Amino acid sequence: MNMQANKEMAKKNIPTKASEEFRNFPMVPRVVYGIGSFSTLGDILMPKRKHSEAPMIYLVDDVFENTEIINRIPSIFCDQIILISADEEPKTEQVDALVNMIRETYTELPSGIIGIGGGTLLDLAKAVAIMLTNNGSASEYQGWDLVNKKSIYHVGIPTISGTGAEVSRTTVLMGPEKKLGINSDYTTFDQVILDPDLTIGVPKEQWFYTGMDCFIHCVESLNGTFLNAFSKSYGEKSLELCKEVFLEDIEESDSREKLMMASWHGGMSIAYSQVGVAHAMSYGLGYVLGVKHGIGNCLVFQFLEEFYPEGVQLFNLMLEKHNIILPKGVCSNLSDNEMNTMITVAMGMEPLWENALGEQWKSIISPKKLKAIYQKI
Amino acid sequence: MNMQANKEMAKKNIPTKASEEFRNFPMVPRVVYGIGSFSTLGDILMPKRKHSEAPMIYLVDDVFENTEIINRIPSIFCDQIILISADEEPKTEQVDALVNMIRETYTELPSGIIGIGGGTLLDLAKAVAIMLTNNGSASEYQGWDLVNKKSIYHVGIPTISGTGAEVSRTTVLMGPEKKLGINSDYTTFDQVILDPDLTIGVPKEQWFYTGMDCFIHCVESLNGTFLNAFSKSYGEKSLELCKEVFLEDIEESDSREKLMMASWHGGMSIAYSQVGVAHAMSYGLGYVLGVKHGIGNCLVFQFLEEFYPEGVQLFNLMLEKHNIILPKGVCSNLSDNEMNTMITVAMGMEPLWENALGEQWKSIISPKKLKAIYQKI
Numbered sequence: 143m144n145m146q147a148n149k150e151m152a153k154k155n156i157p158t159k160a161s162e163e164f165r166n167f168p169m170v171p172r173v174v175y176g177i178g179s180f181s182t183l184g185d186i187l188m189p190k191r192k193h194s195e196a197p198m199i200y201l202v203d204d205v206f207e208n209t210e211i212i213n214r215i216p217s218i219f220c221d222q223i224i225l226i227s228a229d230e231e232p233k234t235e236q237v238d239a240l241v242n243m244i245r246e247t248y249t250e251l252p253s254g255i256i257g258i259g260g261g262t263l264l265d266l267a268k269a270v271a272i273m274l275t276n277n278g279s280a281s282e283y284q285g286w287d288l289v290n291k292k293s294i295y296h297v298g299i300p301t302i303s304g305t306g307a308e309v310s311r312t313t314v315l316m317g318p319e320k321k322l323g324i325n326s327d328y329t330t331f332d333q334v335i336l337d338p339d340l341t342i343g344v345p346k347e348q349w350f351y352t353g354m355d356c357f358i359h360c361v362e363s364l365n366g367t368f369l370n371a372f373s374k375s376y377g378e379k380s381l382e383l384c385k386e387v388f389l390e391d392i393e394e395s396d397s398r399e400k401l402m403m404a405s406w407h408g409g410m411s412i413a414y415s416q417v418g419v420a421h422a423m424s425y426g427l428g429y430v431l432g433v434k435h436g437i438g439n440c441l442v443f444q445f446l447e448e449f450y451p452e453g454v455q456l457f458n459l460m461l462e463k464h465n466i467i468l469p470k471g472v473c474s475n476l477s478d479n480e481m482n483t484m485i486t487v488a489m490g491m492e493p494l495w496e497n498a499l500g501e502q503w504k505s506i507i508s509p510k511k512l513k514a515i516y517q518k519i
Numbered sequence: 520m521n522m523q524a525n526k527e528m529a530k531k532n533i534p535t536k537a538s539e540e541f542r543n544f545p546m547v548p549r550v551v552y553g554i555g556s557f558s559t560l561g562d563i564l565m566p567k568r569k570h571s572e573a574p575m576i577y578l579v580d581d582v583f584e585n586t587e588i589i590n591r592i593p594s595i596f597c598d599q600i601i602l603i604s605a606d607e608e609p610k611t612e613q614v615d616a617l618v619n620m621i622r623e624t625y626t627e628l629p630s631g632i633i634g635i636g637g638g639t640l641l642d643l644a645k646a647v648a649i650m651l652t653n654n655g656s657a658s659e660y661q662g663w664d665l666v667n668k669k670s671i672y673h674v675g676i677p678t679i680s681g682t683g684a685e686v687s688r689t690t691v692l693m694g695p696e697k698k699l700g701i702n703s704d705y706t707t708f709d710q711v712i713l714d715p716d717l718t719i720g721v722p723k724e725q726w727f728y729t730g731m732d733c734f735i736h737c738v739e740s741l742n743g744t745f746l747n748a749f750s751k752s753y754g755e756k757s758l759e760l761c762k763e764v765f766l767e768d769i770e771e772s773d774s775r776e777k778l779m780m781a782s783w784h785g786g787m788s789i790a791y792s793q794v795g796v797a798h799a800m801s802y803g804l805g806y807v808l809g810v811k812h813g814i815g816n817c818l819v820f821q822f823l824e825e826f827y828p829e830g831v832q833l834f835n836l837m838l839e840k841h842n843i844i845l846p847k848g849v850c851s852n853l854s855d856n857e858m859n860t861m862i863t864v865a866m867g868m869e870p871l872w873e874n875a876l877g878e879q880w881k882s883i884i885s886p887k888k889l890k891a892i893y894q895k896i
Contacts, residue, residue: 144565144566146571147565147568147596148565150595150596151561151593151595154595155590156561156590156591156592156593156594156595157558158558158560158561158593163559164548164552164553164555164556164559165550165551166549166551166559166563166710167550167551167552168548168549169546169547169548169549169550170546171545171546171548172543172544172545172546173543173544173545173790174541174543174544175747175748175749175790175791176540176541176543176747176749176791181534181535182526182535182540182541182543183535184533184535185535186543188521188524188525188649189521190672191524194523194524196600196644213532213533213534214533215533216528216533216535216536217531217533218524218527218528218531218533219524219527233865277680328541329696330896333543336749339749363775368552368650370552370776371552371715371776371777371779371867372552372553372713372780372783375760375777375780375784376756376757378756379753379755379756381751383752389830396748398746399747400752403748403749403752407752407756413550413552414552414553438756438757447563482547
């Protein structure tokens with residue numbers, strides 16, 4: 143059919159452009175926003191339940207153990223709530239283990255996977271939903287557009303704001319060989335619930351570091367070479383909201399709502415752009431030292447005045463206003479081998495460097511230069 | 520299944536909230552943005568073609584007759600391009616006639632409906648896609664959530680910016696008894712292509728009036744009582760872009776991109792808000808006099824200082840900057856009967872008034888008051 147149609151188009155001289163040039167971006171097709179909207183989850187899942195033997199699987203950040211949130215989860219029939227620690231970055235082997243466990247427990251594929259938590263839990267939920275219908279290990283799908291089969295219905299419910307994982311088409315995983323996302327059209331959530339009250343109680347430092355993930359990826363996206371008017375408009379709005387949240391004195395409830403929207407728009411701004419220097423280098427930190435993404439970005443970003451002068455200035459004001467003291471000497475005890483791995487992982491993030499510095503990025507960035515920055519951290 | 524699940528949830532005392540309180544908003548699941556991106560249409564439609572007997576039907580604004588745009592449409596097999604005038608607002612009977620014509624011409628349901636044009640063409644495409652799978656006349660579905668069956672795959676390609684029809688869950692139609700939208704989850708496009716270059720050549724006044732549709736619905740939404748942080752963030756960004764486009768001196772190409780994004784975000788801002796006084800009164804003008812939506816909004820808005828003081832001030836600056844002279848005496852020859860109909864249609868838009876003025880809107884708005892405003896137009 144496609145071949146025949148292509149021939150027909152060629153015959154009629156219809157000009158076409160390769161769609162790779164213009165990404166057909168998948169947006170989250172359903173979103174609920176509102177304080178208290180978490181309570182709609184039961185209603186939303188109802189029509190998605192295939193039958194009583196095809197469960198909903200809830201992957202939930204274990205900080206919610208014994209809290210009211212757990213009681214509000216509409217877990218019925220053979221549904222399962224799996225508590226997962228977000229202390230470490232999500233791993234491909236963790237995804238594989240969850241998928242195996244689900245396959246062994248149930249005779250049927252689940253009706254849906256629901257991630258409730260921060261970026262780690264959201265990314266795990268996306269990856270598990272993909273791997274339940276695709277063979278092999280999650281590590282085989284790290285990269286761009288390697289997923290062939292539609293994932294299971296999956297829902298994202300963020301409980302901390304900033305990563306943009308609720309809206310992005312990637313799920314970033316630590317693999318045996320690399321830290322890299324499964325970037326695909328099937329990664330995007332089918333449904334998102336944005337309830338700002340779920341972010342009540344996030345510890346201050348985590349709030350700050352995760353919010354800075356958003357702030358930093360907006361700075362990177364807005365200063366990148368890939369940017370177009372679509373992504374720019376989202377990035378600008380997100381940046382504006384970040385400034386209100388982190389530099390102005392606004393009410394806590396207002397601040398929660400604004401940061402949730404900043405994260406949403408910040409994630410959308412990546413549709414036609416990319417992150418940049420801070421994310422590339424933070425991937426290296428994460429891979430070698432297991433430093434979490436949010437704080438990793440901050441550790442790197444403070445030393446990037448050369449690339450993002452205004453952004454770093456604002457960042458310093460934010461640190462000061464919220465009395466955040468970044469850890470020091472993080473890279474001081476690295477072996478040569480570890481430092482080299484870190485640099486290799488960072489330099490491997492080619493699209494990020496190209497976005498940040500253009501096609502000629504290799505003339506600006508060298509292992510030596512990265513080493514000098516890492517040594518300051 | 521649902522009943523059983525509801526019972527299970529009740530048994531476990533899981534608190535739920537009616538989803539009506541928190542709308543589960545359908546977003547356009549796929550979007551392409553970029554100058555020249557119209558050329559990806561062939562590639563995008565390819566996998567949606569059911570077989571060579573199930574055509575793609577293109578509804579295209581007839582201003583494009585004999586232009587290059589027509590040659591770029593990937594019309595193959597038994598596809599059909601239908602040129603339609605946008606001189607009048609779209610009508611339910613026009614939708615019914617198109618649907619009948621398509622049903623009579625083909626033995627199979629089309630693979631897709633593609634609307635290429637301004638709000639009129641986009642609304643027609645949405646309505647035709649719905650009515651091909653739902654029985655009866657389009658007029659039976661004017662209202663909120665009356666559509667039961669999934670519509671045919673449909674694509675929206677705006678060629679003028681401002682209405683937000685490319686992203687909204689409504690299609691506003693003139694019916695035998697009322698001008699009202701088919702508001703439903705099935706109305707939203709499955710795919711949108713945003714190519715700013717398609718708006719090259721729009722006549723200046725039409726550009727202005729349609730852009731003002733966006734500006735005015737942002738003012739209404741941002742000043743409305745239904746607003747939440749989600750809609751506010753979109754509305755603010757859209758308003759900011761409108762100000763850049765209509766009050767600053769920016770390059771034409773930049774201006775086209777910004778207005779296209781303003782329209783997009785403006786449409787999104789309606790997700791959790793509503794339009795207000797200008798739209799309610801403009802519906803009356805449209806119903807009785809056939810005044811088109813964009814100019815109708817402008818005709819009303821100029822006299823709404825009482826409700827939107829800052830907005831009207833900005834609007835006047837925009838009129839002046841672009842040397843737009845609004846027509847006068849539009850309502851001067853109305854019969855009492857016509858005036859009364861106009862007022863009845865306007866006052867019938869209850870959600871709009873409630874959004875604008877709160878639940879007590881009837882204590883502020885009377886037929887006499889509306890008459891006084893209409894008489895100035």
